[in-house]
Amino acid sequence: MQRKKIIFPVLAAIVGLGAAVSGCGGKNEADPAAATAASGSPKAEANKFANRLKITMFNQGTFNASAPVPPLEEDIQRQMLGKAVNIDLDMIIPQSGQATTKLNTLIAGGDIPDLIFLKTRTDLAQYYDQGILADLTPYLEQFPELKKRFGSGSWDAAKYKGKTIAVPGYDNVNGMINSIYIRNDWLKKLNLKVPTTPDELFEVMKAFTEKDPDGNGKNDTYGFIGGMNKEGTLTSYGFDTLMWMFGVNPPGAIDVKDNKAVMLFTDPKMKEALSYINKMMEAKLVDPDWVTMNTSDLLDQKLFKGKVGVMVRDARRMEPDAQQKMKEVGGEIPDWVIIPPMKGPYGDQLLERKTYQSNTWAISVKANKEKITRILAMLEYVFTDKEAYPHFAYGVKGIHWDLVDGKAKNKIPELSKEVKDKYAWVDHYKFPRRGDDAEYFSFKNPKTIEAFENNQKYVAPTLPGASLTADANDTKAVERVRFINESLIKFMSGKEPLSNWDSFIKTLETKFDLQKYKDNVDQQLKELGYIK
Missing domain, CATH: 3.40.190.10 (Periplasmic binding protein-like II)
Structure with missing residues (x-):
């Protein structure tokens, strides 16, 4: 399939960033809780990460874009990351609705962030085609726990042209709405x-x-x-x-x-x-x-x-x-x-x-091997370290959660609005929360917890079709989808007899280019490896 290549315009000037950017420097000493959580990780071994690196993180994966990034001395999670993999994290939070403009501005100015959260596979493919993103395939074997953290469907969404060019973003939530x-x-x-x-x-x-x-x-x-x-x-x-x-x-x-x-x-x-x-x-x-x-x-x-x-x-x-x-x-x-x-x-x-894994973490092509390895180590730590998990998924220990009978108990429902607002920045770090974690959602009724957990058994893997991208040359796409929706409703309501089913299929073929659509689907599924 011929993909349409979109070239982002080079901006004449760098516009105001309009986001909270935190600077890191000097010695970073985590509080006791953070140090305890980080010290248990093998990623914290000094001989592994002898050189301290600065990592810039474009985090539009935050769950609260309006919250400012706090100073390092208040930011427990950032301290934990610094201690775990020996980095200084510089986090950029784009304002809601301005992420694409801001990222393109940074790219045009030659200041590409090291780690970039992207919300769609289309964006992922386009930035890779422009030579902005690195191929992570040669590095991922070094991080088996990170690879195990996500299912094959999520990793498939991070692949493009036979290469893995990103790490899955946050889990989508299933087994709740339906x-x-x-x-x-x-x-x-x-x-x-x-x-x-x-x-x-x-x-x-x-x-x-x-x-x-x-x-x-x-x-x-x-x-x-x-x-x-x-x-x-x-x-x-x-x-x-x-x-x-x-x-x-x-x-x-x-x-x-x-x-x-x-x-x-x-x-x-x-x-x-x-x-x-x-x-x-x-x-x-x-x-x-x-x-x-x-x-x-x-x-x-x-x-x-x-x-x-x-x-x-x-x-x-x-x-x-x-x-x-x-x-x-x-x-x-x-x-x-x-x-x-x-x-x-x-x-x-x-x-x-399962909802399609559209969001991903990509790494700049400007990052050298050491930096790529360090970023993947950070993501493996955030996504897989069990002791660190509540610090990122729930918030600050003693404020948002605490240990009860040896298990992390989320305290969000008990907090006042003032406390929630004061610590709103913890939402920048919640992306590793698991989509099936009932504790994260702070359900009050035990029946809700039971139903949510039971429902997980009946959530099937994502269908291959979810990975498809729209064909820019398919001029009948919108009309075809509308016709299908209208026809299904007519059949189920009795306005159209089911004896006309074959006529419905024939109309799709003759009037709405169904075969052309099928050919495009087959080609994409072959490229993605679903069809051999």
Whole structure:
């Protein structure tokens, strides 16, 4: 595939940086807690890192771009990094919305940061093509713990033209948003068991609709409700979770099977998924308000009112603040519980696929071998050192967390706004937090923790299609996606009979250049190594 090469313009002058840049120098003595955490790391051995190096870090991976970088004597995390790998870290925090301009300004001025956080794979590829980023392939074998820290999907996202040119950034969070809620009190009243298959789920939703589960003598309950975003896409609004029972999902979901690309939105299994949802619609098991559910807040209102028996919502709706809203809106706190996903007819049992690892840490080509090695050692320390982990993921020991029965306990919920604001800078260092770390999220309800941890079993690896980049020459892309979305909605709602499925595929081929799109997908997947 011919990739479009974008050349960033050389700026005539260096504009104001508009960011907090911290300077490092002199002796750096960490506090006792930091020294204890760092001293346990083999990376701190003096004979390994005899020369102290200055590392500039362009950190748009911060979780709080508005927080200033504190002086070194207050910055426990920076002290720990200095002690662990013998560096002086100079951190640049770009203001929100100005990261690209700021980075390009630094590059144009010849002041390329040593370590650069990039938010998209497109940026990663473009900067590499311009000779700005180093190839890390020859160095990574020296850091086995860092390599083990991330899965193959995350490392694949850091590869380009057969080389590994970055280290994965922060973990994306999965297993939280797409949680399957069910009214446990309704199950008990109707003497029903928790469903485990699509057929069982259908029967439960049917009972929830027809058998007056709330006992008010009115026909005012429904088995299910979902929705779609304002762009008309079904993703993350409930219906896509039903589709995963059949192993398929809307546009963008592309798998590789038997060394061939499989478009899940045109796979015959999608027709089965749509037939299942259409059956629900025909039986009037779906709240008819689904057509207006185009924001998360609207779906939350349905959850709070408790007139629907099954929904797909965020696990955090089990938290006390959301429970209070249920009481305010519906007059009671429904007995919602989160259950595992159904096991579909082809053995699929998943809530979602892991979110694509779009963000990465890249290293400047200007860095010599010693500096590249030192930066990778720092990243290995930050991402894999167990003693250091709470210092980076949670914050300052004694303020944000403390040891309770030998385990780090996050204290964030207990802190006042003043304390949180005072130590807001710790968010610059939270990028190594694990996406499945329940402690990091400071859940208050044990049920939320349980649901979040249980959900992790049903998060499948990222699909190969997530790695694809848009083809600039595909003039039908936008129209094609819109047509697919509209067609899927028509099929599942009954506005278009499923007997027209073959006609739908034919239209994609003749009017929307489906074969040209497939050819481009195949070429990219071959380049990425998914197709041999």
